[in-house]
Amino acid sequence: MFLLRRIASGLRALFRKEQTDRELDEELRAYLEMAIEEKMKYGKSRQDATRAVRLERGNAEVAKEAIHAARWESVVETCWQDLRFALRTLRKSPGFTAVAVLTLALGIGANTAVFTVVNGVLLRPMPFPEADRLFLVSLAPRGGPFEWQPGISDRDYLAFRDQNQAFENVASFTKGTTANLTGAGDPLQIPVAYVTTQFFAALRTNPEIGRGFLAGEDEPGRGSVVLLGNEIWKERFGSDSAILGKTIRLDGVDRAVIGIMPPGFAFPAAKVWMPLAIRVDGHNSFTRPVVGRLKSGVSPQQARAELETFAGHLPLGPGENERMAQVIPLKDLFVANIRPSLVVFTGAVSLVLLIACANVASLFLVRAAGRGQEIAVRSALGAGRWRLVRQLLTESTALSFTGGGAGLLLAFWGVPALLALAPAGKIPRPEMIRIDGWVLAFTFGISTITGILFGLAPAFQVLRRDVRDSLSQVGHRVTGGHERLRGALAISEIALALILLTGAGLMLKSFLLLRSANPGFVAQNVMTLTVDLQDSTYRTAAQMQAFHTRALAGLSSLPGAVVAGAVDWLPLGNALTMGDFQVEGRLRPPAFIVDKPCVSPGYFRAMGIRLLRGREFTERDNETARGVVMVSHSVARTLWPGEDPVGKRISMEDHPKPEDWLTVVGAVDDLKQQALAKSPDPAIYQPYLQVSHPFFLSHMTFVVRTTTHPETVASGMRAILKDVDKDQPISITSMDSLIATTIAEPQFQARLLACFALIALTLTIVGVYGVLSYSVAQRTQEIGVRMALGAQNVDVLRMLLRKALVVISAGIVIGGAGSLAFARVLAKFLFEVKPSDPATFAAVALVLASSALAASYIPARRATGVDPLVALHYE
Amino acid sequence: MAGNSTDLIQGTLDMLILKTLALESMHGYGIGVRIEQMSKGVFHVNAGSLFVAFQRLQRAGLIKSEWKATENSRRAKYYALTEQGRKRLNSETREWGRQVAAIARILEAS
Numbered sequence: 001m002f003l004l005r006r007i008a009s010g011l012r013a014l015f016r017k018e019q020t021d022r023e024l025d026e027e028l029r030a031y032l033e034m035a036i037e038e039k040m041k042y043g044k045s046r047q048d049a050t051r052a053v054r055l056e057r058g059n060a061e062v063a064k065e066a067i068h069a070a071r072w073e074s075v076v077e078t079c080w081q082d083l084r085f086a087l088r089t090l091r092k093s094p095g096f097t098a099v100a101v102l103t104l105a106l107g108i109g110a111n112t113a114v115f116t117v118v119n120g121v122l123l124r125p126m127p128f129p130e131a132d133r134l135f136l137v138s139l140a141p142r143g144g145p146f147e148w149q150p151g152i153s154d155r156d157y158l159a160f161r162d163q164n165q166a167f168e169n170v171a172s173f174t175k176g177t178t179a180n181l182t183g184a185g186d187p188l189q190i191p192v193a194y195v196t197t198q199f200f201a202a203l204r205t206n207p208e209i210g211r212g213f214l215a216g217e218d219e220p221g222r223g224s225v226v227l228l229g230n231e232i233w234k235e236r237f238g239s240d241s242a243i244l245g246k247t248i249r250l251d252g253v254d255r256a257v258i259g260i261m262p263p264g265f266a267f268p269a270a271k272v273w274m275p276l277a278i279r280v281d282g283h284n285s286f287t288r289p290v291v292g293r294l295k296s297g298v299s300p301q302q303a304r305a306e307l308e309t310f311a312g313h314l315p316l317g318p319g320e321n322e323r324m325a326q327v328i329p330l331k332d333l334f335v336a337n338i339r340p341s342l343v344v345f346t347g348a349v350s351l352v353l354l355i356a357c358a359n360v361a362s363l364f365l366v367r368a369a370g371r372g373q374e375i376a377v378r379s380a381l382g383a384g385r386w387r388l389v390r391q392l393l394t395e396s397t398a399l400s401f402t403g404g405g406a407g408l409l410l411a412f413w414g415v416p417a418l419l420a421l422a423p424a425g426k427i428p429r430p431e432m433i434r435i436d437g438w439v440l441a442f443t444f445g446i447s448t449i450t451g452i453l454f455g456l457a458p459a460f461q462v463l464r465r466d467v468r469d470s471l472s473q474v475g476h477r478v479t480g481g482h483e484r485l486r487g488a489l490a491i492s493e494i495a496l497a498l499i500l501l502t503g504a505g506l507m508l509k510s511f512l513l514l515r516s517a518n519p520g521f522v523a524q525n526v527m528t529l530t531v532d533l534q535d536s537t538y539r540t541a542a543q544m545q546a547f548h549t550r551a552l553a554g555l556s557s558l559p560g561a562v563v564a565g566a567v568d569w570l571p572l573g574n575a576l577t578m579g580d581f582q583v584e585g586r587l588r589p590p591a592f593i594v595d596k597p598c599v600s601p602g603y604f605r606a607m608g609i610r611l612l613r614g615r616e617f618t619e620r621d622n623e624t625a626r627g628v629v630m631v632s633h634s635v636a637r638t639l640w641p642g643e644d645p646v647g648k649r650i651s652m653e654d655h656p657k658p659e660d661w662l663t664v665v666g667a668v669d670d671l672k673q674q675a676l677a678k679s680p681d682p683a684i685y686q687p688y689l690q691v692s693h694p695f696f697l698s699h700m701t702f703v704v705r706t707t708t709h710p711e712t713v714a715s716g717m718r719a720i721l722k723d724v725d726k727d728q729p730i731s732i733t734s735m736d737s738l739i740a741t742t743i744a745e746p747q748f749q750a751r752l753l754a755c756f757a758l759i760a761l762t763l764t765i766v767g768v769y770g771v772l773s774y775s776v777a778q779r780t781q782e783i784g785v786r787m788a789l790g791a792q793n794v795d796v797l798r799m800l801l802r803k804a805l806v807v808i809s810a811g812i813v814i815g816g817a818g819s820l821a822f823a824r825v826l827a828k829f830l831f832e833v834k835p836s837d838p839a840t841f842a843a844v845a846l847v848l849a850s851s852a853l854a855a856s857y858i859p860a861r862r863a864t865g866v867d868p869l870v871a872l873h874y875e
Numbered sequence: 876m877a878g879n880s881t882d883l884i885q886g887t888l889d890m891l892i893l894k895t896l897a898l899e900s901m902h903g904y905g906i907g908v909r910i911e912q913m914s915k916g917v918f919h920v921n922a923g924s925l926f927v928a929f930q931r932l933q934r935a936g937l938i939k940s941e942w943k944a945t946e947n948s949r950r951a952k953y954y955a956l957t958e959q960g961r962k963r964l965n966s967e968t969r970e971w972g973r974q975v976a977a978i979a980r981i982l983e984a985s
Contacts, residue, residue: 030949034945035904063922070930
């Protein structure tokens with residue numbers, strides 16, 4: 001209450017200053033008048049009375065001063081004076097101000113931009129009621145290829161759902177699938193999600209209009225209903241609620257619209273939602289993410305313990321690894337992949353900011369030295385030391401806030417650039433990334449800290465300074481302290497820049513190695529075309545095979561095509577079909593499971609995969625012929641070391657009957673199925689005409705090797721597929737651009753770090769240049785004396801460069817240690833590059849040292865031009 | 876600027892002003908004169924300290940002010956005790972009594 005009243009009346013006094021002052025004047029005048037009248041009653045003249053009152057009661061002006069000083073708002077007033085003074089001084093040295101503001105703007109702007117992304121991606125909660133009770137439940141197999149992807153296989157999910165105690169609701173859902181929307185304007189491929197019926201209950205989000213899914217609507221064969229997202233409803237259906245009950249066509253299937261979701265709801269990055277029919281058959285089971293809402297009073301740890309018990313009771317199939325029970329915050333579904341990158345970026349930009357601070361602090365020291373006299377005079381005239389320190393800090397914060405403002409502008413422009421640079425779809429919830437109150441608070445905060453940080457150095461110099469020394473014109477003698485401080489600042493700048501440069505160098509080298517890594521096939525001049533055959537049209541394996549055969553026939557005879565082939569899951573895509581098998585006459589090595597692609601004749605030639613032994617599949621390897629397979633090199637080597645694999649037999653069945661044995665007809669090179677950064681996967685290929693399960697046939701990618709640029713055959717491929725089935729949605733991309741997408745992320749990391757490192761390098765060079773040219777300026781007289789005494793240009797140059805070398809080598813030694821630590825953090829992003837890669841370290845140190853030396857050479861060179869006579873007259 | 880002795884005097888002055896206003900509302904000069912009279916000239920208050928104290932007390936909500944005409948039909952700012960001020964005066968008077976008694980005991984003991 002008291003405080004509030006004081007603040008209120010203080011603010012009143014501040015904003016109605018004139019009125020307050022007038023009232024005070026009048027009150028004081030009345031007071032003194034009364035006193036004078038009182039005296040005059042006893043017969044004194046007015047003049048005498050006035051003098052007596054002044055003696056007794058004090059001067060009105062002094063009283064006013066005392067009253068002013070007792071007000072808290074007067075502090076604000078002096079601060080305002082300080083600020084105006086600071087701005088005036090800064091305006092007087094525009095060069096210094098511009099360099100300092102620009103440096104700070106770069107540092108603060110980069111930090112603001114990265115924080116904007118971090119804030120939007122990592123810090124904001126998911127937009128659901130009590131989102132902190134939502135978790136991903138995961139039973140991913142330990143050490144499996146998708147270990148890092150939280151999920152539960154359909155079979156485990158059904159078992160878990162029935163006995164779960166810890167969660168109110170659990171729901172399985174798909175992520176990252178798309179469907180073709182037709183019949184509502186132009187055909188459009190939209191992201192869709194298939195979800196089990198408890199999904200919306202778990203998220204506690206209901207359709208805005210209409211209803212959600214009913215229990216049982218996720219039974220196989222029942223789910224021809226759909227929920228629309230608010231945005232697509234607006235864009236494609238004009239926000240018309242008459243759409244309820246009508247049907248829309250998705251992937252050729254008519255689905256009745258039963259509801260519209262509220263605006264902003266798009267989890268998991270979908271525009272429409274359909275019931276997920278979970279089908280479990282003997283061998284194949286999808287693994288999908290599962291979301292659960294914890295019951296109140298149950299901790300994530302308890303839920304995990306329960307899940308662990310459950311996982312312990314699950315039978316392990318052959319070749320299956322034990323499952324890891326995990327209960328992870330739901331947000332990790334989106335941010336788990338990007339968090340490490342963001343942490344690295346945050347670290348990198350804070351280093352940039354530190355360098356900027358060191359730079360400006362160093363500039364400030366130069367100025368403080370130049371202003372030694374001014375400060376000495378002010379302090380001799382009675383300005384307290386704290387008052388002077390406050391003045392300097394006001395100047396530095398005024399600078400840092402100007403820099404912060406400019407940095408904010410940079411961030412406005414930099415955030416979209418940052419997002420544009422990022423690989424598509426890599427940054428989740430981009431709509432949440434914007435400059436909001438938190439970002440502004442962050443910028444304000446770092447501007448304040450920055451201002452105090454670099455303002456402190458000169459302020460301490462003021463505190464240490466002896467007034468008499470400065471006044472007696474020997475100012476430059478006390479700058480010895482400055483020299484040391486500035487040297488230390490330059491050393492730390494070089495060290496920090498080295499850390500960033502090393503990080504960027506390692507990432508760049510890793511990216512270049514990755515880009516040139518051999519995937520096991522030849523990616524140039526290959527066009528790919530992918531189809532997802534719909535259950536509604538293609539019910540049997542034979543129907544699917546007929547589609548593939550017709551498409552292949554057409555593609556093979558396409559002008560410009562060398563050879564065409566097909567595979568169910570393309571290498572370097574995001575799918576892998578791992579499985580076990582039996583070997584005739586011996587035991588399969590335990591835990592040796594293989595990728596089982598289903599391919600067409602011509603596939604290996606189209607992809608440029610080397611045939612090592614035997615022959616490729618042909619059209620004659622069909623359902624009536626004897627079963628054949630081809631094996632990859634590592635399969636052959638593992639199963640039959642030193643022997644010819646051709647003619648050996650394996651089976652995909654657990655208990656093969658005589659007709660189930662498949663003969664190896666050829667061996668091919670290993671290739672990377674999962675990612676360029678991963679090692680090749682052993683594979684056993686089957687001809688598509690001998691595969692009878694629709695699971696391996698419905699998703700198929702056709703690959704065409706072309707004579708020239710692959711894009712030239714795209715329209716021809718499109719026409720052929722239209723001829724086979726005009727309603728079948730397809731997607732066409734060249735193999736090159738597919739690979740480019742898979743390495744977009746390391747490319748992004750390398751680019752961004754390189755960008756930060758360049759900023760750091762530039763700032764450091766400016767900093768080193770500044771330190772040395774200042775030191776030259778300070779030593780002009782000394783240099784003059786040396787030259788008058790016969791020192792040659794070379795001697796002067798050597799003397800100055802020696803000093804620069806000491807600073808540079810100290811910075812590199814210290815920075816080298818820091819770089820090793822930073823590189824260790826980067827280790828998980830590096831491909832075939834050791835964090836302590838000597839070549840990178842040496843190259844980076846050399847670049848930094850030579851640029852710093854070049855920066856020092858300019859002022860050193862200038863020093864040799866000093867005229868001894870002028871220098872000696874200097875004082 | 877603020878030593879212990881000034882603190883004591885400041886606190887005392889506040890209390891004396893409150894006491895003066897407890898009888899009736901009054902303008903600045905009147906308060907000053909009344910304090911001098913009541914202390915039989917022991918305390919002499921100058922304008923600076925007096926008005927700083929008014930400002931402090933008013934901001935703390937212990938007194939309120941109002942422009943009125945004096946008996947000589949001059950405009951002056953009259954100060955009056957608020958309810959809070961009255962409470963504060965009571966508690967401070969009690970505290971003062973306690974301290975004085977304690978100090979007296981100490982001085983007598985030595």
